[in-house]
Each structure stands twice: as structure tokens, then as C-alpha cells.
Amino acid sequence: MIQKLTEHDRENLQESLATSGQKVTPQREIVFAVLLAKRDHPTVEDVFQRARESMPGLSLATVYNCLETFVGCGLVRQVNHERESTRYCPNLAPHAHFRDEATGHVHDIELPPEIIQSLRSILPAGFNSETIEISFRGRSQETAPRSTSN
Amino acid sequence: MIQKLTEHDRENLQESLATSGQKVTPQREIVFAVLLAKRDHPTVEDVFQRARESMPGLSLATVYNCLETFVGCGLVRQVNHERESTRYCPNLAPHAHFRDEATGHVHDIELPPEIIQSLRSILPAGFNSETIEISFRGRSQETAPRSTSN
DNA sequence: GGAATGAGTTGGAATGATTCCAATTTGCAA
DNA sequence: TTGCAAATTGGAATCATTCCAACTCATTCC
Ligand SMILES: [Mn+2]
Ligand SMILES: [Mn+2]
Ligand SMILES: [Zn+2]
Ligand SMILES: [Zn+2]
Numbered sequence: 001m002i003q004k005l006t007e008h009d010r011e012n013l014q015e016s017l018a019t020s021g022q023k024v025t026p027q028r029e030i031v032f033a034v035l036l037a038k039r040d041h042p043t044v045e046d047v048f049q050r051a052r053e054s055m056p057g058l059s060l061a062t063v064y065n066c067l068e069t070f071v072g073c074g075l076v077r078q079v080n081h082e083r084e085s086t087r088y089c090p091n092l093a094p095h096a097h098f099r100d101e102a103t104g105h106v107h108d109i110e111l112p113p114e115i116i117q118s119l120r121s122i123l124p125a126g127f128n129s130e131t132i133e134i135s136f137r138g139r140s141q142e143t144a145p146r147s148t149s150n
Numbered sequence: 151m152i153q154k155l156t157e158h159d160r161e162n163l164q165e166s167l168a169t170s171g172q173k174v175t176p177q178r179e180i181v182f183a184v185l186l187a188k189r190d191h192p193t194v195e196d197v198f199q200r201a202r203e204s205m206p207g208l209s210l211a212t213v214y215n216c217l218e219t220f221v222g223c224g225l226v227r228q229v230n231h232e233r234e235s236t237r238y239c240p241n242l243a244p245h246a247h248f249r250d251e252a253t254g255h256v257h258d259i260e261l262p263p264e265i266i267q268s269l270r271s272i273l274p275a276g277f278n279s280e281t282i283e284i285s286f287r288g289r290s291q292e293t294a295p296r297s298t299s300n
Numbered sequence: 301g302g303a304a305t306g307a308g309t310t311g312g313a314a315t316g317a318t319t320c321c322a323a324t325t326t327g328c329a330a
Numbered sequence: 331t332t333g334c335a336a337a338t339t340g341g342a343a344t345c346a347t348t349c350c351a352a353c354t355c356a357t358t359c360c
Contacts, residue, residue: 078232080230080232080233082228082230083230083236086233096269096272098273098277098279107277109272109273109274109277110272111272112272115268115269115272118265118268119246119265119284122246122259122260122261122262122265123248123259123286124259126290126291127248127257127259127286127288127290128288128289128290129248129286129287129288130287130288131286131287131288132284132285132286132287133283133284133285133286133287134269134282134283134284135282135283136273136277136279136281136282136283137279137280137281137282137283138277138278138279138280138281139278140276140277140278141276141277
């Protein structure tokens with residue numbers, strides 16, 4: 001069900017792992033491919049189900065391990081909303097998340113650099129932030145079904 | 151250990167509860183007082199410990215219940231960071247949170263209305279958001295020990 | 301080659317915050 | 331008083347995540 005990684009994506013995976021002294025494995029390839037295949041912010045369980053179609057023996061523990069590894073080497077971001085299961089996002093561009101309360105879907109919202117700047121500027125002296133997380137909650141008129149893009 | 155609610159705070163509690171058809175109880179008074187006494191974004195467990203000093207028989211379940219009730223009637227906000235325990239905040243003014251990775255402390259960051267506006271404006275058409283949450287993560291030069299105000 | 305080494309994987313057990321539930325207790329109202 | 335409905339309580343159940351010990355597999359070293 002899951003298509004192989006493109007040459008480019010595979011290289012990206014390989015290099016990112018290499019920088020933190022880790023290797024590409026069949027499991028990591030598939031988990032990464034699953035994330036790229038459908039960018040709908042899947043939970044670990046979602047990833048597990050999808051990845052299993054290509055690799056039936058894959059274990060849930062390994063999915064947790066792979067995702068943790070990817071987060072560690074900056075290949076993907078974790079996305080948390082309230083107390084729900086953690087979701088994973090391979091979009092590395094600065095962006096916020098919009099959580100549709102009706103459907104549970106999570107959408108990426110592009111974040112202009114000037115907004116990020118103005119946010120940083122509201123921090124009092126002495127506060128140094130490496131990370132800013134912004135999440136919206138509400139309803140959206142769930143438009144285009146959103147293709148199963150790359 | 152915990153001082154009683156001021157006349158003003160008690161009224162506030164009473165009215166907020168009333169609007170959603172609920173009543174003031176000794177447990178709710180104490181839990182609310184605990185939140186107001188030390189605005190350090192305590193976890194449920196923190197609140198439980200502090201409240202027990204004034205009411206030894208108080209149960210953890212009740213603390214969960216009270217806090218849920220307060221969130222429901224808009225008296226306090228929940229604050230989540232990553233996968234950690236939920237924290238509670240009685241500051242109703244629009245504000246972001248800064249989580250100090252060194253100490254674990256959570257600080258309120260005032261949020262100017264124009265920032266909120268500009269954030270709303272980045273939402274594509276069709277997205278209606280009722281809530282925006284902003285959280286910073288980083289280090290702060292932990293200044294003034296922050297008084298046990300109010 | 302064949303053993304040693306070490307990262308990665310696996311299944312299942314352990315954790316821990318939160319939720320559920322059934323039994324009491326409480327505050328009012330009939 | 332008696333009866334109710336809401337609130338409280340203690341303990342069990344949930345469930346995402348973490349932990350762990352055994353196993354696999356590729357690579358390095360005689
Ligand atoms: Mn969607
Ligand atoms: Mn502090
Ligand atoms: Zn995203
Ligand atoms: Zn706050």
C-alpha cells in the first residue's frame with residue numbers, strides 16, 4: 001500500500017539519521033514513508049496501522065522508537081492538542097496547527113516570519129525561547145478533500 | 151495554610167458557578183482558593199496536596215471534579231505542555247505561556263490584542279477559531295522569586 | 301569462515317495521568 | 331421528617347506511553 005521513498009526523501013532520511021549517528025533500517029524507511037504519504041498528522045496508532053500493511057511484522061514499540069528517533073534528529077515534529085494522543089507532522093516549515101473540533105482533523109497553517117518575530121518580541125527580557133507552538137481550535141468548512149500527496 | 155477567599159473572589163466563584171447551575175461547596179471554595187493563592191500553574195496533584203492542608207479528607211477525585219467544573223464555567227484555564235500533567239491557571243486575561251525547560255516553571259506572558267488579531271488574520275477563509283493557544287519553551291533567568299500574591 | 305559486538309527490533313509488562321463507577325454524604329425542598 | 335438531586339469519595343478501569351529483557355542482524359575482528 002505504501003509507495004517507496006523517492007530518491008530525494010531517502011537521502012534526506014539517510015543524512016538526518018547519519019548526523020545523529022544512526023542508520024536507515026527497513027522499519028524506519030516505512031514509517032517515514034507513511035508520514036510523507038498522508039500528511040494528516042497521524043497518531044502513533046495510525047502510523048502503526050498504515051505501516052503494517054507493508055510490513056506485517058512491524059511492532060508498535062518500533063513505531064514509537066522510529067518516531068522518537070525522527071523527532072530527535074529533526075525530521076518530524078510532534079503535535080499535541082489538549083490531552084489527546086500525540087500526532088506527527090513531517091512539515092518542517094514554520095507553521096501553526098488548526099484543530100477542527102467537529103472532525104478532529106488537524107490542518108497546517110502557514111506562519112509568516114513577521115508573525116514569529118512579533119511573537120518573540122513580546123517576551124520580557126531574560127526569556128529565551130527556542131520553540132514557539134501555536135494552535136487554533138475551532139470549526140472549518142472542511143474544503144477540498146486534500147490529496148494523498150507526496 | 152490556605153487563606154479564605156476574599157469577599158470579591160467568593161462572589162466571583164458563586165456567580166460563575168451559578169450561571170451553569172452549580173453551587174459553591176466547601177471543596178470548591180478551597181480548590182479555588184488554592185489556585186488563587188499561588189499562581190504557579192499547579193498540576194492536579196499540586197492542588198490536591200495544597201488543598202489537603204486545609205481539608206484533610208478531600209479526595210483526589212473531587213479535585214479533578216472541581217477543576218473540570220471551573221474550566222467548564224470559565225473560571226480557570228487548562229495549560230498543557232507536551233505530554234506533561236495538565237496544569238491550571240486562574241489568570242483570565244489573554245496570555246501565552248512560557249515553560250522554562252531548566253526549572254519546569256510556567257510563566258504567564260501578556261498577549262497584546264494586536265498580536266491576537268494578526269494571528270487570527272493568518273487563518274485561511276473557512277477557518278473559524280474560538281481558541282488560540284501559544285506556548286513558548288526555553289530558558290529564563292528566573293528573576294524575582296514571584297510573590298505568593300493575591 | 302566464525303565468534304564477538306552493538307544497534308535495532310520485538311512482545312509484553314509496568315507506569316501514571318485521567319476517567320469511570322457505585323456507594324455515601326450533603327443540602328434543600330416538599 | 332422524608333426524599334431528591336447534586337456532590338463527594340475510594341477504588342477500579344483506561345489507555346497512551348515507557349520500560350525491559352530477549353532476540354535478530356549486520357559489521358568488525360581474529
Ligand atoms: Mn481535514
Ligand atoms: Mn518561576
Ligand atoms: Zn503540521
Ligand atoms: Zn497562565
